[in-house]
Amino acid sequence: MIEVRSLVKRFGPKTVLRGLDFSVAQGEFVALLGPNGAGKTTFLRILASLSRQSLGEVKIAGFSLPEQSAAVRRRLGVVSHLPLLYGDLSAEENLRFYGRMYGVPNLYARITEVLELVGLTARRRDLVRTFSRGMQQRLAIGRAILHDPEVLLLDEPHTGLDQDACGMLDEVLRQVAVRGRTVVMTSHDLARAQDLASRFDILTRGRIQASVQQSDLVVDGLLSFYRKTLEAGASVQREGRAL
Numbered sequence: 001m002i003e004v005r006s007l008v009k010r011f012g013p014k015t016v017l018r019g020l021d022f023s024v025a026q027g028e029f030v031a032l033l034g035p036n037g038a039g040k041t042t043f044l045r046i047l048a049s050l051s052r053q054s055l056g057e058v059k060i061a062g063f064s065l066p067e068q069s070a071a072v073r074r075r076l077g078v079v080s081h082l083p084l085l086y087g088d089l090s091a092e093e094n095l096r097f098y099g100r101m102y103g104v105p106n107l108y109a110r111i112t113e114v115l116e117l118v119g120l121t122a123r124r125r126d127l128v129r130t131f132s133r134g135m136q137q138r139l140a141i142g143r144a145i146l147h148d149p150e151v152l153l154l155d156e157p158h159t160g161l162d163q164d165a166c167g168m169l170d171e172v173l174r175q176v177a178v179r180g181r182t183v184v185m186t187s188h189d190l191a192r193a194q195d196l197a198s199r200f201d202i203l204t205r206g207r208i209q210a211s212v213q214q215s216d217l218v219v220d221g222l223l224s225f226y227r228k229t230l231e232a233g234a235s236v237q238r239e240g241r242a243l
């Protein structure tokens with residue numbers, strides 16, 4: 001469903017992604033992990049067609065980015081750091097706008113269902129600019145799943161959510177996964193990632209340094225795998241070997 005080859009992203013003289021390869025099959029739920037500044041958001045923004053690669057090949061559902069971004073966007077749901085909502089529209093109007101853009105069938109019923117799912121039924125007709133940050137995040141999640149996209153991309157989606165909302169999001173993500181959708185989610189919350197994802201990829205120094213399936217995690221789990229990957233990368237760098 002997602003194929004990335006030799007991806008390079010530069011910001012001026014700074015190279016953030018250095019020949020990154022990444023491949024995700026339909027129905028996989030990949031947690032993309034890595035330290036601050038590793039390039040996770042940069043990578044996700046390229047997949048979401050919010051930013052262009054400097055070099056390399058990116059394909060989603062067989063469509064190439066950036067050339068076929070319109071076809072890709074129809075198949076994507078995105079939760080990014082910016083909620084990408086219209087403050088002067090109500091929650092319902094925001095969803096109606098996106099729903100029409102994506103040609104969602106039975107839109108009114110679907111909006112009702114999604115608002116219920118994200119716990120915003122009581123705020124349905126309120127303007128989004130009157131929402132708290134967490135409520136905006138809830139609505140952004142609702143917008144991302146409204147058209148039942150084949151691929152869901154989420155950049156630290158639990159940030160800013162209270163305990164209830166985190167539980168709601170986990171439930172939404174489990175439902176999405178059960179229905180065979182493909183998910184890529186960045187996170188710093190290893191426990192939560194371990195609970196949700198089927199695969200864990202660790203991005204450091206501009207590449208995927210290690211990847212492990214949920215079923216292959218040993219007893220001491222994801223935290224140990226994560227630490228070992230970062231330590232191995234650091235010792236390679238100390239010895240001056242090319243990664």
Ligand SMILES: Nc1ncnc2c1ncn2[C@@H]1O[C@H](COP(=O)(O)OP(=O)(O)OP(=O)(O)O)[C@@H](O)[C@H]1O
Pocket residue numbers: 011014016034035036037038039040041042043
């Ligand atoms: N528009 C930009 N211009 C210049 N540098 C940028 C830009 N966007 C990101 N960077 C740099 O790219 C690097 C990777 O940033 P990115 O936000 O992708 O990391 P991240 O892994 O998502 O980090 P975090 O875990 O802190 O969210 C950082 O050094 C950042 O300063």
